[in-house]
Amino acid sequence: DTEVTQTPKHLVMGMTNKKSLKCEQHMGHRAMYWYKQKAKKPPELMFVYSYEKLSINESVPSRFSPECPNSSLLNLHLHALQPEDSALYLCASSQETGWGEKLFFGSGTQLSVL
Amino acid sequence: QKEVEQNSGPLSVPEGAIASLNCTYSDRGSQSFFWYRQYSGKSPELIMFIYSNGDKEDGRFTAQLNKASQYVSLLIRDSQPSDSATYLCAARNTGGFKTIFGAGTRLFVKA
Numbered sequence: 001d002t003e004v005t006q007t008p009k010h011l012v013m014g015m016t017n018k019k020s021l022k023c024e025q026h027m028g029h030r031a032m033y034w035y036k037q038k039a040k041k042p043p044e045l046m047f048v049y050s051y052e053k054l055s056i057n058e059s060v061p062s063r064f065s066p067e068c069p070n071s072s073l074l075n076l077h078l079h080a081l082q083p084e085d086s087a088l089y090l091c092a093s094s095q096e097t098g099w100g101e102k103l104f105f106g107s108g109t110q111l112s113v114l
Numbered sequence: 115q116k117e118v119e120q121n122s123g124p125l126s127v128p129e130g131a132i133a134s135l136n137c138t139y140s141d142r143g144s145q146s147f148f149w150y151r152q153y154s155g156k157s158p159e160l161i162m163f164i165y166s167n168g169d170k171e172d173g174r175f176t177a178q179l180n181k182a183s184q185y186v187s188l189l190i191r192d193s194q195p196s197d198s199a200t201y202l203c204a205a206r207n208t209g210g211f212k213t214i215f216g217a218g219t220r221l222f223v224k225a
Contacts, residue, residue, distance in 0.1 A: 031211075042202060042215035043158065056211055090157055098210045099145040100165060105157040 006091050006106035014114050015081060021109045023074040023091030029104070031097045032074040034066060035090040037108075043090055049074060050097045081113045117141075118205050118216035126222045133190040135219050137203030140184065144205040147179055147186045152200045152218065162188060193223040 004025045013019050023032065031050050035043035048056035049068040057066075063085075065077040074091055088108045094101035117140045127133045135149075146165050150158035164170045164177040164186070176189040186205075190197055200218040 033213075042217050045212055045214075048211050050211070088157075096210075099206050099208050100163075101146075101206065101210065101213075102148065102160055102163055103158075103204075103213055105159070108157045110155075 004091055004093055004104050004106035006089075006109055008109060009107065010110045010112075012112045012114060013078065013081065015083070017081075018077070018079045020078065021076040021089055021091075021111075023076075023106055024072055025093045025104070025106075026072055027093060027095075027104070028071075029093035029095050030071060031094045031101065032068060033092040033094075033103065034074070034076055035092060035105075037088040037090055039087075047076075048097065055097065078111075081111075083113050086111055086113045118203055118214050120201075120203050120216035120219050122217055122219060124220040124222050126224060127193050129193060129195060129223055129225050131193050131223075133193045133197065133221055133223070135188040135190075135201050135203075135221065137186040137188075137216055138184055139186070139203075139205045141205065141207055141214075142184065143207040143209070144184075145208050146206045147177070148204040148206070148213065149175075149177060149186075149188045150202040150204060150215075151197075152202055154200075158202055190221075193221075195223050195225045197221060198223050 034046040037043045047066045067075040091106040092103040149162040152158045162177040178187045202218045203216040
């Protein structure tokens with residue numbers, strides 16, 4: 001199994017809503033990532049988890065709250081988002097966090113904030 | 115800010131031609147380099163990675179790295195319309211953890 005599975009594929013939410021994005025991998029990878037990608041822009045790193053612990057937070061606003069319940073699962077909890085947060089949210093995993101690691105991406109969640 | 119830079123294109127080549135995509139990076143600590151292909155509305159897919167100076171070939175793809183010039187390139191031989199996509203160059207430095215992406219080059223292969 002070489003897949004990273006993300007749900008939902010599409011999400012529309014109001015600014016007062018609370019929602020969660022989910023990501024799952026069964027490749028035995030110990031590092032998991034959240035990236036945000038706006039249209040015609042490159043993916044931007046948000047968070048890195050290594051061995052289920054948050055290792056990097058790229059100064060992401062607190063309305064985004066990551067969670068790693070176990071080594072296979074990664075969630076991103078969303079609350080009080082702004083319209084400018086509308087983007088493609090990508091989950092990725094890698095074997096470890098070293099310099100040579102290759103990222104495997106899920107299919108993404110297209111988020112629209114109204 | 116550590117950057118990876120690419121010409122955004124679009125780069126247009128006829129079917130069967132060689133497409134040449136280029137990338138430069140500013141962080142001399144970068145150790146590994148990746149090319150991802152991204153179709154519109156889809157997620158990035160790894161197609162090549164290179165760690166050492168020189169060329170690395172995989173099928174129709176050749177990645178080239180010159181660390182002295184801080185330059186990475188991707189050659190696609192016998193380009194096909196299905197190669198039409200955005201190609202993202204990415205780098206990871208000795209500290210690991212972060213993969214930094216360039217803005218991507220849009221490639222169009224005309225049938």
